[in-house]
Amino acid sequence: MLESELDQALVFAEALARECGELIRQAFFKDWPFRTAPVGGYHTAYDVKKRTDPVTETDRAVEELCRRRILERYGTGHRVLGEEGFDGRPESLQVKDLDPPTWAIDPIDGTANFVHHIPLCAVSIALITEGQARLGVVYNPIMEEMFVARRSRGAFLNGKPIFCSGVSELPDACIATEYGSDRSASKVAMMLEMVRSILENGTQAVRSTGSAALNMAFVACGRFDVVTEWGPYTWDLAAGQVLVEEAGGVCLLPNGAQFILDGRGILAANRYLAEKLRFQAYAFA
Numbered sequence: 056m057l058e059s060e061l062d063q064a065l066v067f068a069e070a071l072a073r074e075c076g077e078l079i080r081q082a083f084f085k086d087w088p089f090r091t092a093p094v095g096g097y098h099t100a101y102d103v104k105k106r107t108d109p110v111t112e113t114d115r116a117v118e119e120l121c122r123r124r125i126l127e128r129y130g131t132g133h134r135v136l137g138e139e140g141f142d143g144r145p146e147s148l149q150v151k152d153l154d155p156p157t158w159a160i161d162p163i164d165g166t167a168n169f170v171h172h173i174p175l176c177a178v179s180i181a182l183i184t185e186g187q188a189r190l191g192v193v194y195n196p197i198m199e200e201m202f203v204a205r206r207s208r209g210a211f212l213n214g215k216p217i218f219c220s221g222v223s224e225l226p227d228a229c230i231a232t233e234y235g236s237d238r239s240a241s242k243v244a245m246m247l248e249m250v251r252s253i254l255e256n257g258t259q260a261v262r263s264t265g266s267a268a269l270n271m272a273f274v275a276c277g278r279f280d281v282v283t284e285w286g287p288y289t290w291d292l293a294a295g296q297v298l299v300e301e302a303g304g305v306c307l308l309p310n311g312a313q314f315i316l317d318g319r320g321i322l323a324a325n326r327y328l329a330e331k332l333r334f335q336a337y338a339f340a
Contacts, residue, residue, distance in 0.1 A: 062205075065205050068182065073201075076194050078116055082111070082169075113163060114163050117178060118162040121137065122137065125158055132155055135157070135158050135160060137159075145339075148316075150316060158183075159294070161268060164179050165264070168266065175266055178194050179268035181293030188294070190204065193269065204302070206297065210297075210299075217302050219324075220325050225257055225258050229279050229281075231270045232249060233264075233265070242337070248334075248335065252334060262279065268295050274323045281328050287319065296314065296316070296323075299323045303325070304325050306323050309322045310335065
């Protein structure tokens with residue numbers, strides 16, 4: 056795509072994120088704060104892919120809106136890789152150099168937060184061309200925070216430039232990690248080992264927001280100094296990669312290998328801390 060076309064695509068992505076955000080916001084506040092004492096269950100209805108991985112009608116509605124708007128604007132010349140439309144095949148996560156422009160969409164990153172009325176959830180939209188994420192938008196409509204980045208144009212929060220932190224030592228660092236939805240013995244052991252390693256490095260603070268996209272956005276704006284996790288998918292990471300790198304940060308896999316969008320892992324950090332943490336590789340089934 057031409058530079059001018061990418062500029063137009065960024066305007067489109069931001070407008071689409073705001074439209075999606077309105078659906079999320081309306082659903083979030085529909086039955087909350089509670090007007091009467093709840094009696095059993097949740098006011099926000101949801102299905103489960105598995106018990107630890109909820110999906111709501113709002114997830115599906117937001118992804119369908121994205122697919123419809125992209126089709127209206129770009130026809131069948133653009134592909135959509137969305138969380139709710141994922142067929143479960145690892146090869147479907149790959150976006151190759153010769154593939155058509157691909158939109159990586161997470162309709163609600165942080166669905167469990169959304170279900171529990173925790174205001175840390177976001178729509179994540181990225182455009183990938185020639186195998187590389189070119190632009191990204193992460194929008195939390197509950198907190199009214201719009202993170203936007205485009206290659207060689209910088210990263211922004213609500214229109215203002217943002218940059219990764221200057222923290223250079225782990226005892227001064229705030230590090231984020233996540234626990235995901237996989238409760239297999241091997242994944243639990245790996246997660247506990249990762250947290251143990253972070254704590255034994257003397258890290259000042261360890262946090263978990265429940266949203267990979269927001270974690271990366273928070274690295275980009277200097278709230279977090281590092282985020283690391285095995286498990287996220289392409290749609291979780293693509294927009295965040297552009298945000299972090301355009302804010303002056305570094306993206307790797309947790310074991311220090313070169314970052315790839317379908318690598319199912321992230322170590323995103325400011326440029327001072329990127330080389331100071333390494334974690335054992337994890338083999339996904």
